[in-house]
Amino acid sequence: MIHLTNIHKQHGSQILFSGASLQILPGVRTGLVGPNGAGKSTIFRIITGEESVDDGTISCGKKTVIGYFSQDVGEMAGRSALAETMSAVFQVVKLGEEIAKMETAMAVPMDDDSLTALLERYGDAQEEFEHRGGYDLETRAQTMLTGLGIGPDDYHRPVESFSGGWKMRIALAKILVINPEVLLLDEPTNHLDMESILWLETWLKDEFKGAVLMTSHDRIFMNSIVSRTTEVANQNITTYSGDYDFYLKEREIRRQQLLASHRRQQEMLAKEEDFIARFAARVSHAAQVQSRIKKLEKIERIQLPPEQKTIHFEFNEPPRSGDNVIGLDNLSKTWVPEDGQAKEVFSGISGMIRRQEKIAVVGVNGAGKSTFLKVLAGQVEPTTGTASLGAGVEVGYFSQHSMDILHGGLSVFETVQNVLPTANIGTIRNLCAAFLFQGDDADKKVNLLSGGEKSRLVLATLLARPLNLLILDEPTNHLDMQSREILLQAL
Ligand SMILES: Nc1ncnc2c1ncn2[C@@H]1O[C@H](COP(=O)(O)OP(=O)(O)OP(=O)(O)O)[C@@H](O)[C@H]1O
Ligand SMILES: [Mg+2]
Known part of the structure; x- marks a missing residue:
């Protein structure tokens, strides 16, 4: 259905692919794996035509409908969540509007010839509308949104009132509604909680009949969905005929x-x-x-692939804090969105976080985990009560949206330098290298980085400072398996 043959792709001196090939076959579900920055997202962009190749051919059936869920959400505004979700199939929506117009026109008396012509067009439009699933479009859109955690109460909320993570869910719902022949999913689970992941898993397995090419660092999710695994590494693409464990x-x-x-x-x-x-x-x-x-x-010499590079770092010895790290006193938070409906996220929280405790914050979708952590990190004002830091506490806060506060125009080096203004160039270069931005890579502009590279950079800026309290909101999203392991060990 889609064939990439002998492709070559290079950014400056960095070769992503050289003579690599990949096929997407009808109905086959393939996992796309490989280290951060290997070129997985690039493959998606090549397939959708957003990026070109330096050499090789890409063939794709003309009528093949492709749905692409990318790692970055585009801007959305001016519509309700439901309207946004349906907007992806805009031809179908437009067809629906035309049908409605024709119905109005029919109510007005007209001569026989015009009426016959109108009826004929009306019949055609209706048939196409039905063929494209127009009649159940709204129901489908609702199913997708609900499955991804956006229930009936929120269908009509304006998209701009949703946070980044929730916008991603709307973007995902939008692509699922298209019901494409080929679904390209780049890290779909990063923004989902357990319930929504399970829903998506079931939907992909039981409802969706098309082909899937998907990246995910969630191994269980991957194993349950894919029947083939394609690895992107060492400038090549290799396909294995089994799931991730295989x-x-x-x-x-x-x-x-x-x-x-x-x-x-x-x-x-x-x-x-x-x-x-x-x-x-x-x-x-x-x-x-x-x-x-x-x-x-x-004799052709057998080449051994280079070892995968891994990040390596040690925490700086932090200053010792007092035994009481954060005291919580009657803490509560109520969000008051612009449309007026106040929402109490949590209330009446009192207690003490002590030195050297390691605490997991768990809860269902929308329970307020991120809000709670933001209040603790001093990123958000509580509605009542206080969260007071103990003596000598140095806080570092990481969230998946920390990536959004990176400045796209700065280089990797400059970003690190901004948090360590007094460090010398050698120290900063070393730190960059420890997080795998070696040589020229440190001069790359942030907006060119892959998802995992951005996470790595944020971690570098965070872990470089001597901290004694880390508040981490989903720190491993976007990181490849090896980097996760290392972060885990370091923690
Ligand atoms: N326009 C560009 N100029 C220079 N380098 C680029 C450009 N676009 C992408 N890159 C680099 O190409 C490499 C591949 O990026 P890509 O986003 O495809 O990686 P990925 O495999 O999806 O990684 P991740 O697992 O982190 O999402 C990265 O090192 C990235 O920095
Ligand atoms: Mg990527």
């Missing part, structure tokens, strides 16, 4: 085999070279030596 096992097997053949080849080469060296000076063996040299030149 891929991990199979990749290890292939790696071992490659190591073994590499070792055998090295031994063979060493022997040959040894022979050549020994007999090179003997005239009697000249022909033999020459032919062996020729043979050696022709």
Whole structure:
């Protein structure tokens, strides 16, 4: 259905793909995996035509309808959540409006010929409308929104009143409503809570009949949906015929085999070279030596893939804080949105967070976890009560939306420098390198970074300072498996 063949793509000196190929087949669900910055999102953008390739071909059936959910949400405003969700199928919506207009027109008396012509057009329009699922469009849109945690009470709220994370859900609902033949999903679970993830999983498995190409760092989700796994790494694309766990096992097997053949080849080469060296000076063996040299030149050397680079860092020794880290006294928060409907998120919270405690904040969709953490981090004023920091507490706050406060125009280096104004250039370069922005990468502008690279940068700016209280809101979203492991160990 969609074929990328022998593609080559390069940004400056960074080669993303060289001679890579990928196929999307009807109804097949494929997971797209690989380290941060390998080029997964780039593949999506190549398929949708947002980015071009330097070489190679891309073929896609003309009529193939593609739905693309990207890692960044575009701007949305001026519509209700429901209208926004339906707007994706705008031709169908427009058709519906035309049908309504024709119905009004029919109520007005007219001559027979005009009426016949109108009826004919009306019939055609109705048929197409039905064919495209126009009659249940609204119901479908409602199902998607509700499944993703936006219930009937919120259908008619203006989109701009939703927070970034919730806008992402509307964007996702919008794409599901299209019911495309090919669904491209870039990290769809990042903005969802458990219930919505389960809903999406069931929907993709039971309702959706098209092809899926999807990235996700959620292994369980991935395993339950995909039947093929495509890895993007080392400038290449490799497809494995199984789910994520199969891929991990199979990749290890292939790696071992490659190591073994590499070792055998090295031994063979060493022997040959040894022979050549020994007999090179003997005239009697000249022909033999020459032919062996020729043979050696022709042998294609087995290349071992480079080890995946991982971030490495150690926390700075932070100053010791008092034993009482945050005292909570009758804390409450009520959001008053512009349309007036006040919403109490939590109230009556009192207690003490003590030094060296590690606390998990859990709760369903919209329970107020992020709001609570924002109040603790001093990002948001509580409605009543206080959250008071103890003596010597140095707070660091990370949220998935911390990425939004990065300045797109600054480079990686400048971003780090801004939080460590007194550090010297060498220290900042080292810190950048520890978070895998090596050499030229540190001079990259932030708006060019991949999702995971942005998270990494935010973590770098956060963890560089000597902190003794970390408030982390979903810190692992967008990070690849290895980076997650390392963050976990460091914590
Ligand atoms: N216009 C550009 N100029 C220079 N480099 C770019 C540009 N666009 C993307 N890149 C780089 O290309 C690489 C691949 O980016 P891409 O977004 O495809 O990665 P990804 O595999 O989706 O990563 P992640 O898992 O973090 O989402 C990144 O290193 C990114 O910084
Ligand atoms: Mg990406």
